[in-house]
Structures are given as structure tokens and as C-alpha cells.
Amino acid sequence: MEVLPGPAGYIPTPPAFEGVELPPPGKALLYGKIVDEEIAMREAAKAMLTRRNPTIFPGPLVLWGWNASAMEKAKAVLELAMEIPNCRIIPMPDYRPKYPKIDPEAEINPNHPNLTILHNKIEACIFVGVHCHYANLSLRMIRAGTNCFTIALCAEMGHEDAMVSLRDVHAEEIRRFKDVLVQVREELGIKWEPKLPPENPSLPQENWENLSVVDYGEYSYLLIPRRGEHVTESE
Amino acid sequence: MGLEYVRISPGFEKYMPKDYVDLVQYGQFGRQIDVQQLGQFKELVEEHPMCAGCFMAYFIRVFYAALPNPEDTIVIGTAGCARLALSQAAVPFVYGNYGDTNAVASGLKRALTIRFPDKEKDVVVIAGDGGLIDIGFGMTMHSWFRREKFTTIMVDNEVYGNTGGQESGMSPKGVQLKMAPKGKQFDKINAVELAKTAGCVYVAKLAPTNPKRIAKTIRRAILAARHFGPTFIHAYTSCNIEYSIPTEKVLEDARKREKQDFGFYEWMTDEVKEYFEEIEKQSQEVKA
Numbered sequence: 361m362e363v364l365p366g367p368a369g370y371i372p373t374p375p376a377f378e379g380v381e382l383p384p385p386g387k388a389l390l391y392g393k394i395v396d397e398e399i400a401m402r403e404a405a406k407a408m409l410t411r412r413n414p415t416i417f418p419g420p421l422v423l424w425g426w427n428a429s430a431m432e433k434a435k436a437v438l439e440l441a442m443e444i445p446n447c448r449i450i451p452m453p454d455y456r457p458k459y460p461k462i463d464p465e466a467e468i469n470p471n472h473p474n475l476t477i478l479h480n481k482i483e484a485c486i487f488v489g490v491h492c493h494y495a496n497l498s499l500r501m502i503r504a505g506t507n508c509f510t511i512a513l514c515a516e517m518g519h520e521d522a523m524v525s526l527r528d529v530h531a532e533e534i535r536r537f538k539d540v541l542v543q544v545r546e547e548l549g550i551k552w553e554p555k556l557p558p559e560n561p562s563l564p565q566e567n568w569e570n571l572s573v574v575d576y577g578e579y580s581y582l583l584i585p586r587r588g589e590h591v592t593e594s595e
Numbered sequence: 596m597g598l599e600y601v602r603i604s605p606g607f608e609k610y611m612p613k614d615y616v617d618l619v620q621y622g623q624f625g626r627q628i629d630v631q632q633l634g635q636f637k638e639l640v641e642e643h644p645m646c647a648g649c650f651m652a653y654f655i656r657v658f659y660a661a662l663p664n665p666e667d668t669i670v671i672g673t674a675g676c677a678r679l680a681l682s683q684a685a686v687p688f689v690y691g692n693y694g695d696t697n698a699v700a701s702g703l704k705r706a707l708t709i710r711f712p713d714k715e716k717d718v719v720v721i722a723g724d725g726g727l728i729d730i731g732f733g734m735t736m737h738s739w740f741r742r743e744k745f746t747t748i749m750v751d752n753e754v755y756g757n758t759g760g761q762e763s764g765m766s767p768k769g770v771q772l773k774m775a776p777k778g779k780q781f782d783k784i785n786a787v788e789l790a791k792t793a794g795c796v797y798v799a800k801l802a803p804t805n806p807k808r809i810a811k812t813i814r815r816a817i818l819a820a821r822h823f824g825p826t827f828i829h830a831y832t833s834c835n836i837e838y839s840i841p842t843e844k845v846l847e848d849a850r851k852r853e854k855q856d857f858g859f860y861e862w863m864t865d866e867v868k869e870y871f872e873e874i875e876k877q878s879q880e881v882k883a
Contacts, residue, residue: 423611425604434604449610456683459644466612562613572635 363392363523365483365510366503374500375520382517382527389518389525397526398540404486404524405541407509408444409550411484415448416441416557417468421515422489423453429530430489436534437488442554443542449557450476455494466562470494474505482506487522488513488534495519513537596687596716598625598666614641618685623659624666630810633660643680648842650849651750651832654803655680658721658748661810662686663817668717669707671700673731675723675757676834677750694731696720697738697747704745717817718745724765725755728786732764739793742824746816749786749827752834760837767856772837787860790827796867797826800860802853804846812861818874819867831857 361378380392388400408414418437425431441447452468462469464479470490477485485508487495495512499521502508512522513529526533545552601624603611617637618624628636639659645652655677662668665686672678674693682688691699700720707716720727727735727749735747753770755761760773764784771778790798797819799812809830816826833840833848840848853859863871 418607418610423604423607424600425602426599431604434607438606451607451610451612451615453611453615454685456685456688458642458683460642463612557610559609560612575634 361392363389363503363521365507365523367505367507368503370504372500372504380520382520383525385528388527389520389522391523392520400524400526401537401540402544404511404526404537405544406548407484407511407524408447408486408541409545409548411509413448413480413482414444414446414484414486415450415480415482416444416486416488417450417452417473417490418488419452419490419494420454421491423451432531433489433534436531436538438556440486440534440538440541441557443538443545443552445545445550445552447557448480449560450480451560452490452494452498455491463562466560468498470498473498473501477502477506477508482508484509484511486511486513487519488529489515492516492519496521596667596669597714601625601666622685623662627663628660630657630660630806633657633806639665639686640680640684643683645676645679646836648835648840648845649676649832650803650835650845651676651752652680654750654809654830654832655684655721657803657806657809658813659684659686660806661813662717662719663814664715664717667715668719669703671696671703671718671720671722673722673726675726676752677721677723681721691720691722693726695734696722696726696731697743698734700745700747701738701741701743704743708744715821717821719748719817720745721748721750723756724749724751724753724763728784728789729764736789736793739790739795739825739827742794744820744822744824746813746820746826746828747790748813748816749829750832751786751829752832752837753783754834754837756834756837786829787827787862790825790829791862794825795827796820796824797861797863798829799827799862800829800857802831802849802857802859804849804853808859815861815863815871819863819870822870823864823867 361375361380363375375392383389383394387394388397390400390403422434422437441449450468455470457471458469464476468476499510499519502510503521510522512519512525514527518525518527621637669687670681671689671691672681673691673696700718704718751765753766754772755763762772762775762779766779768782769778787798787800797816803809816828820826831852835845
């Protein structure tokens with residue numbers, strides 16, 4: 361089976377059911393076929409350089425500095441983002457459901473990743489630092505409902521649902537991918553000065569220090585009931 | 596789990612959504628918050644899809660504000676209204692199958708004790724009357740018989756609210772519900788006495804009318820569970836939809852029930868009492 365950009369339709373057959381196998385160490389998946397890493401990296405780089413609105417979706421394993429290698433990987437992701445023309449970073453900080461709705465410009469959620477992809481018209485994306493089970497879920501949904509070219513930079517064994525899937529990717533491998541990308545960019549004749557992507561567009565921070573209970577008006581009684589009003593034995 | 600998991604990787608601060616940056620800078624992680632500061636810090640749960648006027652949602656809000664160590668806590672819930680908000684909080688949440696929350700919590704607490712022998716990791720079950728005392732009755736009781744060291748909180752809305760209004764074991768006798776038109780034939784189960792008999796070391800019953808008291812009760816239940824054994828809180832959290840309580844009357848209803856049959860009740864073993872006296876004495880000394 362060839363794993364191509366969608367939309368593949370509602371609940372597409374998992375590539376694993378169609379004979380797509382995860383690559384052995386040192387190899388990668390390209391459109392569901394096992395190939396050399398270099399070939400897969402070049403195809404991924406081409407997609408990020410030529411398709412509309414290339415975006416990196418870093419997951420919790422990169423966003424949160426829970427150990428030194430996570431922080432190093434985060435640094436490498438930023439270095440990669442700097443080299444992709446007009447690249448954006450939209451984070452997936454955790455996996456909790458977000459209802460009534462998320463802000464699709466500020467974040468991506470694995471329970472409905474298509475909202476962010478469709479809203480921002482993203483046609484090429486990189487998943488990095490997302491736990492495998494949620495990456496699988498998101499990649500399947502994206503292939504089902506959007507025309508986005510998905511690239512999985514997986515620290516484990518890779519993902520069949522991505523168009524390009526690299527395995528055992530840590531900081532060093534991300535930097536190697538960056539070098540390949542720069543090479544492909546030059547081959548394509550794209551001029552680009554490395555610079556960081558734009559900041560997260562979510563609303564400016566509130567000033568929590570100046571808030572007081574009085575700001576909550578009629579609801580303040582839920583925060584501070586009048587003493588002795590109805591409960592005498594409370595404290 | 597732990598404070599290192601709520602630290603943004605250097606360079607990514609400006610790429611994180613505002614909510615997460617606020618959570619790190621103005622949230623509860625690594626700080627002791629007084630529940631009366633609600634609204635003045637970034638809360639662990641904010642948006643949720645629960646009904647307007649739901650008192651369970653209010654209880655859950657106060658519950659999260661009262662956690663002694665949110666960065667070292669895992670919450671377990673199950674099918675029912677509560678999980679709608681619990682799953683959206685910034686605290687790890689495990690969805691147990693209906694009725695087996697306390698079995699999952701038992702395994703989880705034991706695993707955490709082995710994995711982190713030098714750290715306190717809190718496990719808290721929050722489920723409804725159906726999940727704990729009807730369908731989950733066996734699992735709940737056996738976790739107490741085994742003296743498992745975690746907290747069980749029953750958010751009692753006295754009905755199966757999600758599925759159209761069937762009566763539960765906790766519905767009051769005689770009450771007519773949409774799917775119980777003849778009225779309930781038997782009494783409300785006395786969960787508090789069951790918990791005491793089954794071996795809980797700290798048991799409380801309350802109607803959430805006073806946030807400070809809710810917070811104190813929750814903290815006590817969690818602290819007692821760390822050292823002594825199972826703890827249980829029975830909280831009245833009305834279902835304003837199935838019981839047709841107008842939104843603006845929800846608090847009034849809770850106060851009414853508090854006077855009728857949900858007056859604050861707290862019971863603990865002697866050793867737990869000594870422990871609280873000791874830590875409360877220490878905190879007073881620190882303040883002085």
C-alpha cells in the first residue's frame with residue numbers, strides 16, 4: 361500500500377493492515393515503503409520546502425524540559441525550524457481533551473488535529489516529541505480528513521500512517537535532517553536567511569497579580585461566603 | 596509526574612499557548628494555595644463541557660484548588676458527569692472502566708509506591724454514586740477492606756444524570772425521576788457508615804456550600820491517605836437538570852440539603868486525629 365497525503369476518507373484502513381511494516385534500525389518509511397534514511401529525509405525536506413504553510417508540531421516530550429536530552433532535542437527543533445522558509449511552530453503541550461474548542465492558531469490537540477490543519481491550511485507538517493499512541497491517532501485523523509503531508513520524527517520505531525517516518529530520532533538526528541534540508545533548499549534555489557518562526561499568537565498574558573475577588577462581581581460569593589451566613593460549625 | 600514536568604524547554608516559552616505559560620508562572624505547581632485565592636491564580640481546570648449551573652463542576656474546581664501537591668497527583672474517574680471536567684484538568688487523569696476505579700487506583704498507588712519510594716504520590720478517585728456505590732460497589736468496598744492508601748471522593752448527584760435520569764442507590768426514597776416514574780422504593784444507601792465499617796481511616800460528608808471547608812476536608816483526606824489508609828468523602832453535588840433545579844437556585848438547594856440530611860460530618864481514627872493535631876500545631880508555630 362502507498363501511504364499518500366489524504367483525504368483518505370472517514371476511518372481509513374490502517375496501513376499496518378495493508379502490509380506496511382515499520383522500518384528496521386537505520387532505515388525509514390517513505391509512502392509506506394522501507395527506504396534508506398537519506399532518501400526519506402530528502403523527500404521530507406522537499407515537502408517542507410515546497411508545500412504550503414509548513415508547520416512543526418512539537419509534542420510534550422520536547423516542549424517540557426523534563427531532562428537534559430529533552431532540552432537538547434528542543435534546541436535542535438528550533439534550529440530546524442529556523443532553516444525552513446515561513447515555517448510555523450504550533451505546539452501540542454499535552455493530550456487532554458479541549459472542549460468546547462481549542463484555539464487552532466495557538467495549539468493542536470490530538471483529539472481533533474484536523475481543526476488546526478484545516479484552519480491554518482497546513483499542507484506539510486512535522487510531528488516531533490509526541491508519544492507514539494497519540495501520534496498514531498493524530499496521523500490517522502490527518503490522513504483521513506486533510507491533504508497534509510505528514511512527517512514523523514519518532515524517537516522509537518516510527519509510524520506507518522505518516523508519509524515519511526524516521527526512527528530513533530534524537531537531537532543529533534534532527535540536526536542531520538536539518539543539514540539535508542539546507543542542502544535540498546540550495547539545490548532548489550530557494551533563498552532564505554535563517555530566522556525563528558513567529559511567536560504563538562494566543563492572547564497576551566493576563567496580569568494575575570492585580571486580580572481580586574471583587575473583580576468577580578456577583579460570583580464572588582462562591583469564593584468567599586459571608587461568615588456565619590448558613591454554616592456555623594464549618595471551621 | 597513531578598515539578599520537572601512543568602518546566603518549559605528553554606527557547607519554547609514564546610511558542611507555548613498563553614494558558615500553559617500562565618500555568619507555569621501563576622499556577623499551583625510547587626506552591627501552597629489558599630482556596631480563598633480562587634480567581635487570583637491560574638487554575639488547574641477552567642473550560643469544561645458540564646451543564647450550566649452544575650454544582651459538581653463547582654466542587655471539582657474547588658477540589659483542584661485544594662490539592663496539596665498537584666504535580667504529584669493522579670486523578671482517576673470513570674463514566675459519568677465528573678470525568679468531563681476531570682479529563683480537561685492539568686493533572687494526569689486515568690479513565691477507569693465503569694465500576695473499577697478503586698481497583699485501578701489500588702494498582703496505581705502500589706506501583707507509584709514502588710517506583711517512587713522516597714516521594715509522596717497521591718492517588719484520588721472521583722466518581723459518582725453509580726460508579727462507586729452501585730456498579731462499582733464491590734471494587735470500592737474491597738479497596739477499603741485491603742486498606743489501600745488512596746482517597747475516594749463520591750460526587751453524589753443522586754441520579755444517573757448522563758443516561759436520562761435512572762434512580763441510583765443514592766437517590767432519596769420516594770423521589771420520582773424521569774426513568775423512575777413510580778418513585779424510588781428503598782432508602783438512600785448510608786455510604787458514610789459503610790466506609791467506616793469497611794476500614795476507612797477518615798470519612799467526611801458535606802454539601803459544598805463553603806469552599807474553605809471543602810478544601811480543608813479534601814486536604815485532610817489526602818494527607819491521611821498518604822500515611823494511614825483509605826479515606827472517603829461523600830459530597831452532595833446536585834444534578835440541576837434531572838432534579839429541575841433552576842441555575843440560580845443551585846446554591847440555595849445545597850444549603851437546604853445541608854440543613855436536612857447533608858450537614859457536615861467528619862470522622863477519623865485516633866491516630867489520624869493525633870497526626871492532624873501535630874501538623875496543625877506545626878503550621879501554627881510556623882505562622883507565629
